[in-house]
Amino acid sequence: MIDAVGNPQSVLLLGGTSEIGLAVVEAFASDRPLRVVLAARPSSRLDEAQARLEKLGCAVEQLPFDALALDTHAATIGKAFTGGDIDVAVVAFGLLGDNEQAWTDVDTAVELAQVNYTAAVSVGVALGEKLKAQGHGSLVAFSSVAGERARRSNFVYGSTKAGMDAFYSGLTEALRPSGVHVTVVRPGFVHTKMTEGLKPAPLSTTPDAVAAIVVDAVRSRKELVWAPAPYRIVMSVLRHVPRAIFRRLPI
Amino acid sequence: MSNTSLRGWGRTAPTTARVTTPRTVDEVAAAVTSAGPRGVIARGLGRSYGDPAQNAGGTVLDMTGMAAIHSVDADSGRVVVDAGVSLDTLMRRALPFGLWLPVLPGTRQVTIGGAIGADIHGKAHHVVGSFGNHVRALTLVTADGTTHELTPDGDGSELFWATVGGMGLTGVVVRAELALHHVETAYFTVDTEQIDNLADLMERQTQDDELYAETVSWFDAVTTGPHFGRGILMRANHATLAELPPKLRANPLKFDAPQLLTVPDIFPPGLLNSFTAKIFSEAWYRKSPTKFGAIQNITQFLHPLDVIGEWNRGYGPRGFLQYQFVVPLDRGDVIRTVLERMTAAGQVSALNVLKRFGEGNRAPLSFPKPGWTLCVDIPVGPGLNALCNELDAIVLDAGGRHYLAKESRTTPEAIRRGYPRLDEWRKVRDAADPQGVFASDMSRRLELSS
Numbered sequence: 001m002i003d004a005v006g007n008p009q010s011v012l013l014l015g016g017t018s019e020i021g022l023a024v025v026e027a028f029a030s031d032r033p034l035r036v037v038l039a040a041r042p043s044s045r046l047d048e049a050q051a052r053l054e055k056l057g058c059a060v061e062q063l064p065f066d067a068l069a070l071d072t073h074a075a076t077i078g079k080a081f082t083g084g085d086i087d088v089a090v091v092a093f094g095l096l097g098d099n100e101q102a103w104t105d106v107d108t109a110v111e112l113a114q115v116n117y118t119a120a121v122s123v124g125v126a127l128g129e130k131l132k133a134q135g136h137g138s139l140v141a142f143s144s145v146a147g148e149r150a151r152r153s154n155f156v157y158g159s160t161k162a163g164m165d166a167f168y169s170g171l172t173e174a175l176r177p178s179g180v181h182v183t184v185v186r187p188g189f190v191h192t193k194m195t196e197g198l199k200p201a202p203l204s205t206t207p208d209a210v211a212a213i214v215v216d217a218v219r220s221r222k223e224l225v226w227a228p229a230p231y232r233i234v235m236s237v238l239r240h241v242p243r244a245i246f247r248r249l250p251i
Numbered sequence: 252m253s254n255t256s257l258r259g260w261g262r263t264a265p266t267t268a269r270v271t272t273p274r275t276v277d278e279v280a281a282a283v284t285s286a287g288p289r290g291v292i293a294r295g296l297g298r299s300y301g302d303p304a305q306n307a308g309g310t311v312l313d314m315t316g317m318a319a320i321h322s323v324d325a326d327s328g329r330v331v332v333d334a335g336v337s338l339d340t341l342m343r344r345a346l347p348f349g350l351w352l353p354v355l356p357g358t359r360q361v362t363i364g365g366a367i368g369a370d371i372h373g374k375a376h377h378v379v380g381s382f383g384n385h386v387r388a389l390t391l392v393t394a395d396g397t398t399h400e401l402t403p404d405g406d407g408s409e410l411f412w413a414t415v416g417g418m419g420l421t422g423v424v425v426r427a428e429l430a431l432h433h434v435e436t437a438y439f440t441v442d443t444e445q446i447d448n449l450a451d452l453m454e455r456q457t458q459d460d461e462l463y464a465e466t467v468s469w470f471d472a473v474t475t476g477p478h479f480g481r482g483i484l485m486r487a488n489h490a491t492l493a494e495l496p497p498k499l500r501a502n503p504l505k506f507d508a509p510q511l512l513t514v515p516d517i518f519p520p521g522l523l524n525s526f527t528a529k530i531f532s533e534a535w536y537r538k539s540p541t542k543f544g545a546i547q548n549i550t551q552f553l554h555p556l557d558v559i560g561e562w563n564r565g566y567g568p569r570g571f572l573q574y575q576f577v578v579p580l581d582r583g584d585v586i587r588t589v590l591e592r593m594t595a596a597g598q599v600s601a602l603n604v605l606k607r608f609g610e611g612n613r614a615p616l617s618f619p620k621p622g623w624t625l626c627v628d629i630p631v632g633p634g635l636n637a638l639c640n641e642l643d644a645i646v647l648d649a650g651g652r653h654y655l656a657k658e659s660r661t662t663p664e665a666i667r668r669g670y671p672r673l674d675e676w677r678k679v680r681d682a683a684d685p686q687g688v689f690a691s692d693m694s695r696r697l698e699l700s701s
Contacts, residue, residue, distance in 0.1 A: 001264070001302065001692050002264055003301075003659060003661075004263035004632060005572070007660065008698065031637075032662070127421075133306025134307060135266055135289065136308065178254065179254075179256055179265065179266050
């Protein structure tokens with residue numbers, strides 16, 4: 001259960017090695033140790049993540065999860081709930097991909113779409129069913145500002161995030177009557193392994209800063225947050241910039 | 252039956268359950284036996300601050316649909332009532348017969364079922380004990396849908412005492428027989444003393460406590476320096492007819508309990524801050540100069556907050572929590588430490604109540620035990636979690652414990668430490684409900700049921 005001051009007792013992280021996802025778990029754990037289920041493909045990075053969380057006093061369980069194995073999702077999510085209620089579920093897996101390759105190579109394009117959109121929808125359905133039955137809980141879905149308006153430099157990734165963003169925004173409403181709270185998070189440029197070597201965009205941020213925003217959103221039951229917060233204004237303006245000007249912007 | 256979002260009086264941590272309002276014992280039994288995998292819990296008037304009357308994803312029985320007063324015996328003082336009857340309703344019915352509820356908490360908006368489930372206490376605890384001490388029999392619907400007549404000393408006394416203070420997790424109380432006290436009037440003779448620091452306040456409260464039927468003190472947690480913890484000690488006895496002024500003698504059992512206003516749900520967070528708390532504390536302290544033998548009615552003495560409906564809305568949408576604990580009598584120093592930590596953390600509490608408990612009862616999960624109990628209200632905001640964790644350690648290290656009716660954020664470990672008889676209670680509970688049909692957000696959060 002999430003208590004009166006917003007401490008969850010258990011967190012499920014789908015994308016168990018995601019830097020931002022792990023930062024969210026650590027931010028919760030720094031206030032109160034919790035039970036953590038890390039769902040990801042087994043790897044040494046996953047083991048390291050487990051060790052790091054255990055040092056914070058968490059009880060950590062690994063759960064093999066492959067975003068591309070769609071037919072296993074329902075069973076995997078089912079397993080995640082066998083140890084008791086899941087108070088916060090974080091959907092943090094995703095691929096950035098190389099945009100030029102992605103829009104010219106069909107396999108790359110389809111893989112991006114499968115992981116970022118189809119798999120996100122698939123786990124969203126399974127999580128929705130479980131959380132609805134539970135009558136409480138928070139679902140955090142990592143979208144991206146890239147989904148708000150497609151840019152030439154990043155539109156394949158952007159299109160997948162636009163789709164998953166719309167799905168989870170709708171899920172927010174669908175699950176509301178059941179007492180389940182959904183937060184869609186739209187980070188901008190975050191310094192992680194995924195963005196290593198890329199030129200940082202303005203307003204770039206860190207996983208810890210994003211995590212602080214997510215924790216606050218869960219505690220105050222916000223349904224849509226940007227990280228950092230000023231992106232809300234920036235994107236609101238960018239969405240309405242005429243195309244002729246937009247394509248000339250250095251973004 | 253409808254999906255309803257439920258919160259406690261502290262207005263935190265909402266969850267959704269299917270709420271149904273049974274009207275008969277049979278309907279209670281039917282709802283219990285047809286409960287789904289998330290189980291069922293009874294709810295009264297929702298005055299618990301945290302989550303004991305919520306059941307996310309499961310069923311919640313709104314017991315206020317069962318609110319009949321079956322009998323009032325003026326001679327013996329025995330009353331038989333449904334669990335959904337409020338203390339307020341019962342008092343209004345019983346007072347004309349010269350009968351008084353011996354245990355009254357800070358509000359009368361509590362059902363009989365809730366009063367038993369939380370084994371509530373009042374300002375008279377040092378003399379009369381807690382609510383369970385005055386229950387002569389109760390009717391419990393258990394997980395298999397059967398009804399049990401339980402008494403404190405007869406067959407099933409174990410289940411009786413597991414139900415007292417058992418937070419609704421042994422079954423659904425549907426009816427109870429209570430032993431009320433006889434009084435000549437509905438008024439109190441009140442001695443009020445303004446005392447200008449905490450040490451003297453506690454010292455004074457230790458003296459002559461047994462000469463009074465009701466004692467409590469309120470103190471100021473905002474003023475620092477030599478007047479730290481200055482407060483008002485209020486002690487009272489039931490007024491006899493002869494003590495009443497002639498004007499009140501005509502109708503000595505009049506129930507004088509108006510509700511003047513209801514707070515609208517419009518307050519922003521942060522309205523209670525160090526500035527407003529200072530004003531409130533100053534006013535509250537000044538309004539009660541030392542005075543002996545004043546005649547006060549029930550609202551003036553016992554329930555000043557009942558004058559304002561839904562006063563919890565004043566804390567704004569983020570809600571608040573009430574932190575109440577008891578520590579042994581020889582650890583009165585903890586009271587001061589807790590207040591100092593709160594002040595150091597910049598947390599503001601305007602309603603601070605201090606009381607000395609008398610002996611506890613046989614119920615394994617009953618909160619009161621001989622000692623000092625302190626209760627503070629704190630709005631939810633940054634830093635509260637860290638402060639409460641710190642206070643937990645201080646309280647538990649001193650051999651203290653939390654009050655489950657107020658609890659909303661501690662850990663299962665803290666409850667295990669504070670309630671050494673938890674396992675004994677669990678054994679009785681599990682025997683009555685092997686499948687774990689009775690469950691609440693609190694029972695999951697604090698791992699009360701095994």
